Amino acid sequence: MRDMFEETVERLLAQELTHEVRIEAEAGRWPERLWSAIEENGLTLAAVSEARGGVGGTWHDAFVLIQAAGRHGAPGLLAETIAVNWLLDEVGLDPVAGPATLAIFEGGAEQGRFSGVLRDVPWLEASGHVLLAADGELLLFAVPREIGRSLNIAREPRDAARLEDATPVARAPLGALPGDVVLLAGAMIRSAQIAGGLSRLLDTAVDYANQRVQFGRSIGKFQSIQHQIALLAEHMSLATATAETAFALAATKISPFAVAAAKSVSSEAAGQGAAIAHAVLGAIGFTYEHSLHFTTRRLWAWRSEFGGQTYWAKRIGEGVCRAGGSGFWPQLVAGSVPA
Amino acid sequence: MRDMFEETVERLLAQELTHEVRIEAEAGRWPERLWSAIEENGLTLAAVSEARGGVGGTWHDAFVLIQAAGRHGAPGLLAETIAVNWLLDEVGLDPVAGPATLAIFEGGAEQGRFSGVLRDVPWLEASGHVLLAADGELLLFAVPREIGRSLNIAREPRDAARLEDATPVARAPLGALPGDVVLLAGAMIRSAQIAGGLSRLLDTAVDYANQRVQFGRSIGKFQSIQHQIALLAEHMSLATATAETAFALAATKISPFAVAAAKSVSSEAAGQGAAIAHAVLGAIGFTYEHSLHFTTRRLWAWRSEFGGQTYWAKRIGEGVCRAGGSGFWPQLVAGSVPA
Amino acid sequence: MVPSRFAYTRTPPEAEGFREEVRSFIAAEIGAISILDRADSWMGFDAAFSRKLGAAGLIGIAMPKRYGGRGAGAFARYVVSEELLAAGAPVSAHWIADRQSAPLLLRYGTEAQRERYIPGINQGTTYFCIGMSEPNSGSDLASIGTRAVRSGDGWVLNGRKIWTTNAHRSHFMIALVRTEGKSDDRHGGMSQFIIDLKAPGVTVRPITDLTGQEHFNEIFFDDVALDADALVGVEGNGWKQVMAELAFERSGPERFLSSHTLLGTTIDAVGPAPDALQAFHIGRLTAKLFGLRAMSLAVTAELDAGGDPAWAASCVKDIGTGLEQELPEVAQLLTDEEPRIGPGSDQAQVLAYLTQMAPSFSLRGGTREILRGILARGLDLR
């Protein structure tokens, strides 16, 4: 399943995700054509059971799709919609049609109606629905009318809105899912996107180093460049392995620790990897014309979203210290460190 | 004055500080001959005014002596005794004869008699006197009889003792000196020693890299080795400049901020520098036979003493945040950040 | 032994006298500068600001009075520079002219050149840029191919320069170009020229950077006629003249204060009661900054005494670059603020901007590879 997913998404994004689509999306235009192709290929239903009209892949299978979305810097809500539909499926709800997003909710409910604030929500204005967790339930809302817009470093919309006595269009108890499942899902997709973005950086850095000549030889022959790129490959590999582990475990049961580890590792790798790629590419990589920044700006944005490294590392550290030195290893092996 | 000091101490240590003296000192033997030479040359009175029988150098002048003590890993109390006599002079007391040390005191006074604990005191057993600050006074005590011994990574004694109703042999109000002046003086001497140790590491690494041949050329020709040693030179330079600044300011008025900066920077440089030197020297540098570890073990020990990097960096950070962003720059320039 | 001891240097009282003067100027002007423009600081081009600064007598501090300077010393210039940068003043318009071009002309230029250019520089109305890199030279400056060929009394210039900061907003460029064929000495046969950027045959193409702004340019020279007095210093001596500038270029406070605004916004975003992680990192960076400033002052003293502290300057630059590039990385760890383009808190905006600009800090004035190579050679590694 994973191979098929990967082939489909790579083919699709290679076809539809032109440089122009990227530039227009950063100027605020929703990538309509790309999105239609994504939906037609069933990618948004990747992790939805066949019984509910999905493709029947697991959340682990979906990892390669979200990684590819990160590798190509796909604008729009591919990653978020896959996650929303996976979570809906997990609690026994049907998937949504069209782009959907997910949000952390600060507020409360009165007689089944919800009021409160949604902040830093990916592409909220372009979404049909927004998913959130509150009061032990997973809740799906139509997107509110009034939207406050803001942009991350990659000029991806991170919107804000208020719910005022809003009624969900679908709801179901969280069941076995943790109360902060939306945050965990958001952190997982960002980790996978970062892993994908890092793989793009690595390809770019290797190609450039082999082709660029200085002091009479390709810069890829310089030990300093070689070592920096080796380090980039290490960051990429560690981020990818940690993120995939979080997805693989969550396909059975979400491990908040594995998610925290994935986001801590990938957020650190994002910064280090971007710095290395820019150092290798030098002045060329600092121009708007070169595509490098379409990846590095995303890495700089994604590392802070759904909790940055500090948030997640502290969660782990607090759990580890609570459990003490003797409990550490068995919990690490089981992926059950309290976090 | 500084040039003369430097010449004297370098000549003296080159003569007296043999490999055997170092090894014996680590086995617990006080370096008697070395110490006599130090006292005969008046080095322990370097920062004592001529009126009190000293050499009349400033605390800034003493920097090069303590740096040299660090460069050569001189066993015993050269650095500490210079500091003790400087502080005695600052409060109008006569210097002591023989080795002296300084300690952080946890305890209190009743009717002029002091009871409490001294911990992690350098070479307490070998000292004639121990200096501490309490109750707004600088206090000089004879060394207690019962001593609990322990060793730092360099096998330098870091002793513990109790004062029980002890009467100081000399005392004077702190006057303009801060209440934690003993801690500040200790941190300053360790910073200068670390700067000296780093300069030794740099010399060792450069010599080795130029002489060791691998893959058909001296390893000093490899870009990776060059860059690591360049980084070592940077750490050394930054640590030295910051430490010297703390001494220079303290010659007029102690700047707790400058001291904190010196110990924060030098403690970080100690770890980084030691790691680089060991990476460059490889297996040879890991043997007891090679002298490298006489320096690196001292760096690993000194960075934690009289407050490690975390203690001092946090002191600065807390002061900076209290003052806020707008007060930051003027205080930095004045060396008056509250810390 | 290292090539420099970075001996402790106190700014002399006469230099400190300038501090209050420049602080008063800043206090009056800085309110009108947005937080994002302050984040730009020495990359921020503001001709009106430079003009006011010149009118206030705060450019050309170390230039002789006969050229409209203040006739003060290197430390006075240092004090004024660091205060402007620390405040985030937009100094980019006049910065290179003041730091590099005027001193170069004072040292190597003819009296006519000095009289022609330096007063305008000091008034904050004449702006210079420096033409060094070329499309295929990268860090390897010895490989440049732009060439001036003798023609009558003057020269004809052909070739192109790239990554030239502010060329699109400057009046003149001082360029390093080839004036002879290949010589045995890789660095021989080069000369420095002053080029009027409005002269026929000069085309300036701004390069949009990843933030969408234009700081850098590509400049094309097609048969550009240069008068005899366009030559700076001695023909064929260009490489040596350029190398002598480098210590000035690499050791100044702009090498560690160009992302300084972010330190201030981070301190304020953290607030008066930091947790241990926040206090540690803010304290650690502050300590480094304090020590690095001491090193930079020591290099200033060496320069002032007529020394050639090329090694020490490279050391300051490389540590400074590390510190500046580390700052956004640390800042994003210390608060939950996500970086934002457009509307957002001061911290969110400044963090977004300087995170993106940080890669450029190791482009200007020598990559880290180049600098560390210089440091290694200076340590006698062979």
Added chain:
Amino acid sequence: MVPSRFAYTRTPPEAEGFREEVRSFIAAEIGAISILDRADSWMGFDAAFSRKLGAAGLIGIAMPKRYGGRGAGAFARYVVSEELLAAGAPVSAHWIADRQSAPLLLRYGTEAQRERYIPGINQGTTYFCIGMSEPNSGSDLASIGTRAVRSGDGWVLNGRKIWTTNAHRSHFMIALVRTEGKSDDRHGGMSQFIIDLKAPGVTVRPITDLTGQEHFNEIFFDDVALDADALVGVEGNGWKQVMAELAFERSGPERFLSSHTLLGTTIDAVGPAPDALQAFHIGRLTAKLFGLRAMSLAVTAELDAGGDPAWAASCVKDIGTGLEQELPEVAQLLTDEEPRIGPGSDQAQVLAYLTQMAPSFSLRGGTREILRGILARGLDLR
């Protein structure tokens, strides 16, 4: 494209079955091991412990039963290894024999060699060391000069090896030596031999390390007579045989768990309510460790499937070395405990010991330069 995807790998249930077994063994034995000996762990030589472990059937997990092994798979061996290391068990006596020598003999050895050596290895009573580096070879193994010359049915060995771990306490060495003159191929003409360390002409000189302990040795061979069956595998094939071992050597849990005891003592020294700095660093290192273990398991799966994950193994080793060397550096930032030799708290003792040992983590199994060179070549940098 990178040479390895490090695909998610779950330890199979039959392997997990060994976990409780080894944990029970550890629970019974670890109480007698001091905290400092636990810090030593895979560098800690304890023949009595190895014998007990062998008697309990916990050595030779992946070896065939006919040689006294357990006949289980690579993952079962992995589980037992990581549990022993995580607990700080002193496994050094049998470690290299179990990890490298027995698998080498199983793959390349004769039946007679297998029957002679492997059972003793599995009983925890026969110890091997590996002779690779020589005084002038350093990281450049192709330059070794120790040589075996044919003599009758056997060979005569002359030369010396250095930095050989445990040679002074092992029974046998497997050495890479030259058996032909210089060949065009820098790596040709080498062979592997089993050398009885009590044989005439073998002199073992322990090298005291900076902690005052003896882990490494220098070994001199003076006309050492080797029987025909001392040769392992094919004459002249030594380099290839050695390279095939490297992935096993570089990807195992000892590449990131050798300073693990310090993580435990640090967690306990910090206590249940960490401040932000402590929580951040402990969490950050834990996250890395978790991800690195996933990578290491992925390499185990590749090895188990008969692949040659040399690149992936080097990647694990280099990240692991970074993590292990970072741990004492971070630990000393997190508490006020000064490191102590001799009397002191667990944290003070373990910190002192591992701070000193940390430089050796990048000596064994390839320096970081060598590993990063391998990574760069695998990425097709040219």
